[in-house]
Amino acid sequence: MLIIKNLRAAIGDKEILRGIDLPVNAGEIHAVMGPNGSGKSTLAQVLAGHPGYEVTEGEVTYDGRNLLEMDPEIRAQEGIFLAFQYPIEIPGVTNAYFLRSAYNEIRKSKGMSELDPLEFLDLMEEKTKVVDMDPAMMNRSVNTGFSGGEKKRNEILQMAVLEPRLAILDETDSGLDIDALKVVAAGVNALRRPDNATIVVTHYQRLLNYIVPDFVHVLANGRIVKSGGKELALELEEKGYDWIPGAAA
Amino acid sequence: MNDVVSSVIDGAAQLAAILAADTAPESSIEAYRLDFEAADAASTEPAWLRETRRSALAAFERDGFPTMKDEDWHFTNVAPIAETIFRRTRKGSEVSADVLARFGHGQDWHTVVFVNGRAVSGFGAGLPAGVVVSSLASEIERDSDLLKRHLSKLCPPDSGAFSALNTAMAADGAVIHLSAETVLDKPVHLLFIADSASENTAVQTRNLVFADKHSQGTVIESYVSVGGDNYFTNAVTEVFVADGARLSHYKLQTESVNAFHVGTVSVRQGRASRYESFSFATGARLSRTNVHSTLAGEAAEVVMNGLYMVDGAQHVDHQTRIEHVAPNCPSHELYKGILDGRSHGVFNGKVYVHPEAQKTDGKQSNNNLLLSDSARVDTKPQLEIFADDVKCTHGATVGRLDETALFYMRSRGIGPAQSKRLLTYAFAADVLEKIELEGLRDALEEQVLRRFTDA
Numbered sequence: 001m002l003i004i005k006n007l008r009a010a011i012g013d014k015e016i017l018r019g020i021d022l023p024v025n026a027g028e029i030h031a032v033m034g035p036n037g038s039g040k041s042t043l044a045q046v047l048a049g050h051p052g053y054e055v056t057e058g059e060v061t062y063d064g065r066n067l068l069e070m071d072p073e074i075r076a077q078e079g080i081f082l083a084f085q086y087p088i089e090i091p092g093v094t095n096a097y098f099l100r101s102a103y104n105e106i107r108k109s110k111g112m113s114e115l116d117p118l119e120f121l122d123l124m125e126e127k128t129k130v131v132d133m134d135p136a137m138m139n140r141s142v143n144t145g146f147s148g149g150e151k152k153r154n155e156i157l158q159m160a161v162l163e164p165r166l167a168i169l170d171e172t173d174s175g176l177d178i179d180a181l182k183v184v185a186a187g188v189n190a191l192r193r194p195d196n197a198t199i200v201v202t203h204y205q206r207l208l209n210y211i212v213p214d215f216v217h218v219l220a221n222g223r224i225v226k227s228g229g230k231e232l233a234l235e236l237e238e239k240g241y242d243w244i245p246g247a248a249a
Numbered sequence: 250m251n252d253v254v255s256s257v258i259d260g261a262a263q264l265a266a267i268l269a270a271d272t273a274p275e276s277s278i279e280a281y282r283l284d285f286e287a288a289d290a291a292s293t294e295p296a297w298l299r300e301t302r303r304s305a306l307a308a309f310e311r312d313g314f315p316t317m318k319d320e321d322w323h324f325t326n327v328a329p330i331a332e333t334i335f336r337r338t339r340k341g342s343e344v345s346a347d348v349l350a351r352f353g354h355g356q357d358w359h360t361v362v363f364v365n366g367r368a369v370s371g372f373g374a375g376l377p378a379g380v381v382v383s384s385l386a387s388e389i390e391r392d393s394d395l396l397k398r399h400l401s402k403l404c405p406p407d408s409g410a411f412s413a414l415n416t417a418m419a420a421d422g423a424v425i426h427l428s429a430e431t432v433l434d435k436p437v438h439l440l441f442i443a444d445s446a447s448e449n450t451a452v453q454t455r456n457l458v459f460a461d462k463h464s465q466g467t468v469i470e471s472y473v474s475v476g477g478d479n480y481f482t483n484a485v486t487e488v489f490v491a492d493g494a495r496l497s498h499y500k501l502q503t504e505s506v507n508a509f510h511v512g513t514v515s516v517r518q519g520r521a522s523r524y525e526s527f528s529f530a531t532g533a534r535l536s537r538t539n540v541h542s543t544l545a546g547e548a549a550e551v552v553m554n555g556l557y558m559v560d561g562a563q564h565v566d567h568q569t570r571i572e573h574v575a576p577n578c579p580s581h582e583l584y585k586g587i588l589d590g591r592s593h594g595v596f597n598g599k600v601y602v603h604p605e606a607q608k609t610d611g612k613q614s615n616n617n618l619l620l621s622d623s624a625r626v627d628t629k630p631q632l633e634i635f636a637d638d639v640k641c642t643h644g645a646t647v648g649r650l651d652e653t654a655l656f657y658m659r660s661r662g663i664g665p666a667q668s669k670r671l672l673t674y675a676f677a678a679d680v681l682e683k684i685e686l687e688g689l690r691d692a693l694e695e696q697v698l699r700r701f702t703d704a
Contacts, residue, residue, distance in 0.1 A: 048660050052652075076662035088657040092675025101671065102661035109662070141675075158661065 001026045001197050002047075002067075002166055007058035008222075009046045015056065016042045018222035024166070029198045031208055031233060034219035035241050040201045041085055043219065044170040047199075048082035049075050062166070076102070077109035079196075081164030083155040085171040090142035095154065096124065098142045099161055106162060127160045131187045149180035156187040163191070168199045173207035185210030205237035220247035277334050278310060281451075284337040285417055295392045301401055305416035308406035315410055324595040324627040325537055325566045330509050335451035335481045337418075341365040341444040348442065352473050354692035358438040365443060366452040367421050379431035380466075385422040385455055395426065399457060403487040403515035403541075411511045411537075415485040419455035422484075425468060426459045427494070433466030436497075436686060441472045443505065447480040456486040460494035462519075467497040467686055472512070474505035474532070482533075484512040492519035492546055497526075497685055501693075504532035506563065513539040520546030520575070527684050528555035528584075529693060530565050541570040544578040544606075554683050555584040556693075558700070559592040566595035573606035573636075580610070585680045586617040587673060588624035595627050600641065602634040609634075611641035618676045619649050620669075670701040677701075 002024040009017040016039045024030055034040050046053050047060070049072035060067040067075065090098065096117075103123075104114040115123065128135045131153045143151050152172055159167055169188065173181055188198065188211050200211055208216075208230065216232040217224045218241065225246040226232070241247040274280035285306050292299055314331035315322040341364030353360060361371035361382060368384035376382060388396045404412040423439045441454060458468055472482055482504060490496050504510050510533040518524055528538050542551045557565045571580045586594040596615045617626040630643040650672050658668035677697050684690035 050656055052656075071665075072656060072659035073662050073664045076660055082660050084657065084660075088651075088654050090654055090657070090672065090675060092678040093671055098658070098661075098671075101663050101667070102658075105662040105664065105667075162661065 001063060003061045005059050007043075007046070007060060008056045009042060009053045010056050011042075011053055016053075016222055017046065019058070020219075020222070020224060022217065022224060024197050024199060026165075026197055027194045028215065029192075029200065029211065029213045031200045031202060031213035031216045032219055033202060033205075033216060033233065033236060035247070036203065038219045039222040040203075040219050041170055044082055044168045044199070044201050047168055048072060048080065073105070076162070077106050079165030081159050081162055081167045083152075083159060083167065083169045083172050085174065087143045087151040087155055089144045089146075091144045093142050094139055095142050096120070096138040099124075099138075099158060102158070103161055123161065127157060130160045130190055131157045132183050133157055148175040149177065152176055152180065152184055153187075156184050160187060160191055165196045166199070167191070167196070168201065170201045171203065172200070173202055173204060181207060182210060205233045208233045218244055218247060220244070274334060277331055278313065280334045280336060281414060281418065282306070282310065288337070288418075288420070294389055295397070297397055298389060298400070301406075302417045305401070305406040305413045309410055309413040309417060312410050312413070321568065321597070324593075325535070325564065327535070327537075329535060330481055330511070333481070335449060338365040338367070338450040338452050339446040340367065341369075341442070341446045344369060344442060348475055349440075352440055352442070352471055353438070354689065356436075356438075356688040356692065358436045358469065360438040360440055361423055363421065363423075363439070363441045363454065365447045365450065366441070366454050368423075377431065377434050379428035380433055381424075381426040382437055383424050385424055385457070386420060388424045395459065396424065396457070399459070399487065399489060400455075401487075403489075403517055404485050404513060408515075409513070411483055412485050412513055415453050415455055415483050415513075418451070419453040419485070422455040422457075424457045427461060427464035427466045429461040429463060429491075431461075431464045431466075433464075436467035436469050436689075438469045438471065441470070441482070441484070443474040443476075443478060443480050443482070443508065445476050445478060447474075448478045449480065451481045451483060454482070454484040456484070458486065458488045458496070458498070460488075460490045460496045460522075462491045463493040464491070465495045467499070469499045469501065469686075469689065471501040471503070472510060472532070473501075473503050474508060477505050477507050479507040480505070481509040482512070484510075486512075486514045488514065488516040488524070490516060490518045490522040490524050493521050494519070495523045498524065499527045499684070499686065499689060500529065500538065502528070502530040502532050502536055502538065504536070506532060506534055506561065508533050510536040510538075512537070514541070515539075516542040516551075518542060518544050518546060518549040518551065521548045522546065523550045523552075525552040525685055526554070528557075528567060530555070530557040530567070531559065533563065533565070535564045537566040537568070539568045539570075541572075543572040543574055544580065545574050547575045548577045549575065550578065551580045552683075553580070553582040553584075554680055556586075556677055556680050556697075557584070557594060558587040558677070558697070559594065560589040561592060562590065563592045564595075565592070566597075568597045568599075570599045571601070571611070573600070573602040573609045573611065576605060576607045576609070578606065578609055580612070582613040583680050583683065584615045585677060586615070586626060587620065587677060588617065588626060589620040591621075591623040593625045593627075596645070597629045597631070598643070599631045599633070600643065602632075602636050602639055602641065604635045606636050607638045609636060609639040609641065611639070611643075613643040615645040616676075617645075617647045618673065619647065620673065674698050674701045
């Protein structure tokens, strides 16, 4: 589904990704772990098309197409979803309006008809249950005044509605208490299907107790320095990152 | 100059010009004098009013138009108004139902129509007992005592060149009187339309609003154009809000983009009164709106909000002034601006707290969104406090669309153009939400949404 080859990316003059290789197949969950500043979030943002990063080398193909040539909205329409580490507040735009606009843009791109507000309301009733969210939140401005946990739930709600083929969760566990973490993880697991894939970017192993990965990769200094199965995450939890060659700070 | 003048006036205008004066004026100030003298010579107005007009014209001639050296006009150059000869208005055409519907916002309001400054229709019918809406011209004709006691009291001849010019020249406008304890059932909508006969004329409109003790009502002033004509609206509205009265006053300025608009609203509030104002400004090549309120009675409340949205080479200036004279008065103010193209926005908000005005609660903000690199804003919130027990805050911001929010929306599948429009609408939405008249709020939200969401 997604093939990343020798990906290098910089912000200004500062190179952050220094040759990433990562293949992701349908049905798989990949965890990308690593110390702070290793480039985890940059990888997530580059895959979503953040205009602030410049890809200097390498290639990323998504279903055989060049992902790097696609604008962010095209990537979303093609099924890529980034759950933001810090979801953005948009005062003045309701959650419902925002999400319906996104949903309809994606449907339009597939030649499907748009949903009117009432039809969309029905969909919301169903989807807010997935993340145990009060439907009244739909009438509030996007993320505005939401608690940290509410913002993360809202990201997963968007994911539930937009039904991406490739979901990238960027530090979705940060700032969540254990109950919120379970809700978010249950939401992600409920959306799992054989034809979609998930990349979980996280600093801690904790989330991976609830979202069990098929592969774990250690990112350090802009490179993947070690890959393994889910047991690698437990090892990292116990021993930290310093024992891995190339991962020392 | 003679060539310029003769080339721009058509047959009808020429006739009017000949009636007004035998010679073509050399300057705009001379033109105003010639038009004044022609009107004065034929005047049947009461002596007191002719005297008021003469002293206003004298003040105008003495001071002339303001320049950018004047502190209140530091960011707005009125030379295009001062250097253009605008003659007395000509009679406009009858207004079609289509035009009325277009500017009526689909609302059931008491609508009074003026074309090129002259009252046309809508007086007298269907108003509740205790409410009078009449034209200034008819009030002058019957030499009303109300007019004599109040005209020019809030905008005396020395309160600025434009107000003085208006006092000297304004022949018509609306006079609204809510008697004590009356409640206006529906808003009164003053619809000022400029039609094609407005080209090169000065539309001078004078309105007076009286909300007597414990009365309640809503007044909307709309300044609109049916064409793209070059004219000059110079409007003054004096508003008397008596003890315990509640008045909402909305001004919608959507003039032709070739027009000039200077509008002054001057308010005096009595004890425990409430005055809510909103200025919506999207039109005119150059506009200046003054909103001034004096909180003369204890516990009077004023709310002043506004939204300006301009593009191209438009210039939009708002100047608000709140005088806290009496104690225990709250004042709240939020103005927002959206500027695109090479447009220029100006906001100057003054809050004066007099020594006796203890326990004043004043809050003022001005936020601006620049949509292009060439747009510009000058904002100057000012607080002058001479009392020692007050709570006053003010602030101003100038910013651009949030890039992270744009990326967030795009990452959800919404294209860049639509994302920008949605964020721009969102910027405007929170000040529009403050409009208390629901029908108007919905209409303006719809208008702004369409402006920013139609591809």
